[in-house]
Amino acid sequence: MATINDTYKSDFTFELSNPISYQDETGQKETKTLVLYAPSNKLSKQKAKLRQKVIASFLALGGNSNNQNKANENEKASLEPEQVLFALAANDKFVEIKQEFCDLLKNGCLSLEGNCNTITDYHLQQIDDEELEEVMGQYIVNFIIASWMKRLLAK
């Protein structure tokens, strides 16, 4: 399970429960393996927009987060994708966050089996919605808020 740790990852894989179709030069293929990449500097604007909405969702969660932080300040910094999704789903910007995330995937942050890099709505529509949200949770933990959370928790 993805958690914030001391080393930054540049990619991770996610296994889908059902295969999705894609095309390469030899024809039609199927895969269950998604390879997700950290957003490149070219995508810094899209990444910043997504991060902004994610942080806003956390802040909107409630006023007792500071107390909780103090209580946990000696514990190892960790954040589970499920916690992130829970915080995001409670926010009315959830749909926009999903859209921003899908835009990142279509701009080079996802490949299928490491082979197919041209990701379109055709591929994303084949992924089960629950699983896409699971991927989003892991992606946000790994690549969108990891560096910030580390800095915040280090203070």
Next chain:
Amino acid sequence: MATLYDPTVVINNRQYYFKPNTFSYIGGLGETSVEALSGGGGTVTTAHSEDVSTKVSHVKGMIDLNRTNIENVEALKNLVGLCVITVHENDFQKVFVHMSMSNDPENSFKVNPELPIEFKGDPVL
């Protein structure tokens, strides 16, 4: 048996939406020539030969004329022999590989504009 009338068409990992009643394909199974041979005395038999030069698949249809489609079509035009087309509906599926856009699409700006696209390539898989 379900009638096929509303296929999903994917070209190089992108789904395309076709104008109604414009999409069709020829599998590229080739033409077979049949010639009568006379044996004399009124006897006749036939000789059959396949014209391999006609074993070319052909996929065509009309898509909407908009900026995205124009840009995508221009990109496809440059992929000579590298286009892959999948046609599927329910449990029916056909895949075309080594396809090239054979026509030079005419962008006609009008009411209900359309962009004709045609591909030719290997016989259907």
